[in-house]
Amino acid sequence: MQINVAQLLKESVGSNRSYQLDKSIGADNISSVKGNLTLTRTKSGIMVNGEMTATVTGICSRCLKQIDYKIDYTLTEEFSSSMDTSKDQYLPGEPDRPTIDDSHVLDLSEVIRQYAVLTMPVKPLCNSDCAGICPSCGHDLNQGHCKCPPQAPDQRWAKLVRLRKESRV
Ligand SMILES: [Zn+2]
Ligand SMILES: [Zn+2]
Known part of the structure; x- marks a missing residue:
């Protein structure tokens, strides 16, 4: 999931774009992720907000059957821009934050995957009253x-x- 944000970076703080996502993942037991993303220009980069639903394959912790279940999660992550597009200068970037690369491409795959992994239940169940x-x-x-x-x-x-x-x- 890569989005070119060159144009958005040139716009004023608060400008935003919405994207619909529907993507197969195939890692960490996540089969697919769907959702709506909003990218907003901030002072130092781009804020990404998303309401996501991931389809996960797992094993019921009680009956050990293989199950597919869904998890809903909210994604909030600010990406720093490594370049000041108005001056064509490199910025120092904020530590601890993902950065937008020099070609102004925002790579969301890792963030989407990590947030899903953090939301996964430790003990999934096929049914809340599985015997x-x-x-x-x-x-x-x-x-x-x-x-x-x-x-x-x-x-x-x-x-x-x-x-x-x-x-x-
Ligand atoms: Zn079960
Ligand atoms: Zn028995």
């Missing part, structure tokens, strides 16, 4: 019960239960 799999036989409990006996109560609670019983005496 998961049986820890004994691996049966997908979304498809009904398996034949395993009910799980023994968690040993970590056993001591608490005993304490509670004793305190009643």
Whole structure:
């Protein structure tokens, strides 16, 4: 996703352009990204604002099925211009900020990808009430019960239960 901003850099602060994005990515489990981007001329460069939706491929953290899910995220990043177009002079540029290269091309691919990665859930689910799999036989409990006996109560609670019983005496 590269946009030539030579013209926008020549315009006054506050000038803006809108772009529609629909792009396949194919990295970091992101299959595609869609959204609307607004590029606004700032004093030192270009501010990029975007409302994005990424389609991500992952594994449900409960039932381990492969799933495709969507994440919505907002992108806000200011790119410094390395050149003052009105004077044709190079500017020092701001540290910690992506810069627009000398040919005035803004490369958004990396920013779009990074923001998506930061928004991805640590434990994606196929469905918010996914029943998961049986820890004994691996049966997908979304498809009904398996034949395993009910799980023994968690040993970590056993001591608490005993304490509670004793305190009643
Ligand atoms: Zn699931
Ligand atoms: Zn089972």
